[in-house]
Amino acid sequence: MGIFAAWGRQSATAPASTLDPSLATPGGSMGLPVGFEGVGEALLSDGCPLAACEAAGRESALDGASVDETLASLRTTWQQVRAEDPAYEAVAALVAAWSEATLSVVSHISCEDPMTGLSSLAHVRSTLSTLYRRHRPGGVHPRDSHALVVVDLPRDRHGGDGGGDPIGRAMRMAALGEALRTVYPSAEVVGRLGVNRVAVLAERDARLGVKVRLLRRLVDGVDVRGHDARVWIEGLPASDLASGLMLDELARA
Template sequence: MAGHDLALDGASVQEALDGLRQTWQQAAGTDPSYDVVSALMTAWSEATLGYLNQLSCEDPLTGLSSQAHLRSRLSEVYRLTGPGGVASHALVVFALAPGEASEDTGDHFTRAMRLARAGELSRTAFARDETVARLGIHRVGILTRRDEHLGRRVQVLRTLLDRLRDPGGEESPVRIWIEGLPTTDVGAGMLLDDLARG
């Protein structure tokens, strides 16, 4: 927790390590153990990486928009249209099957590449000013206008995604749906959080 707080306060790695050493020597009379230093550095690096990822509009691994960028675009829709006007927009969501991937780093990369390919296909069906963003490990969200062509574009996307094959060459089942937007911007943030966890 201390590493996380230090990173958010802008402390460098050296400042965090120096502070840990001074505190540990005053409290215990020795240098901190490897486990303590490791815990501090892990918390510091995770907070720093999270901050950097939120600065970018793009997910660094897939090239899709980041969830933070999608959240910003949603807030813009609420700001420009007002609570009643959000009915003019929708969130198209699709979820790729998790597959048999383990927690190995290579599997994370394989999943990200499948998601990147799926996002690329979605830009074929949604080629206007839509925001196509990564939502968690297996999901993509597309902020789009709700018009008379939305159902047809979702069907085109479903057809494209049904052809997406996993590395073994078998069909990967894809769930796709249109999500209505909540009446408030806060509700939209909670919806995105729920979708990213699912």
């Protein structure tokens, strides 16, 4: 029977002759691929293994296993317990869970700088695009409802850029990000625009100036080790395209 054996063609219980005696023996070693013990247990107990297949698929993805490796482990498990290839439904459940977990990991990596915990430039760009897409004629335009508050950590007082200490710089950038989150705790995105800059997409309301002054005081308390930090309000342009160009300029500076 092929790897996509029809679920309905399998008997409700596997014939005893197809089961590995050591697996059926209480206390016996499962001897199955790591992470697929639950699948084996479900097959041995004649229960529905789909939930176990989903769990195994997620675990394999999070462990960094490829889809080929994951499918091979499923087939090995099925062969050892049932002496046949896995059913289509089991394969589908496994692959769907593996794909979902993999996409979740990729999305997390692309949205967040792993060293600082700040959102990536791509995520800031996506958030801005969403803001422009949601704008409807007659409504408040994004340039009137929001602004970027930028914190810049350019060159130190001795003319260097601090590039020789990337870990130290990342820690200082993370500290600047925390200062932004303290002043704007409900902000949708606090992101790193480049090596030297952090920004928050803030609401443009009556308290914007007060919050920026508070942020400047907090930034002054950050140990920037000789670096001059600057804070300013960057107004949003009229269009989504122009906002992308603006972010590019801020990232390059």
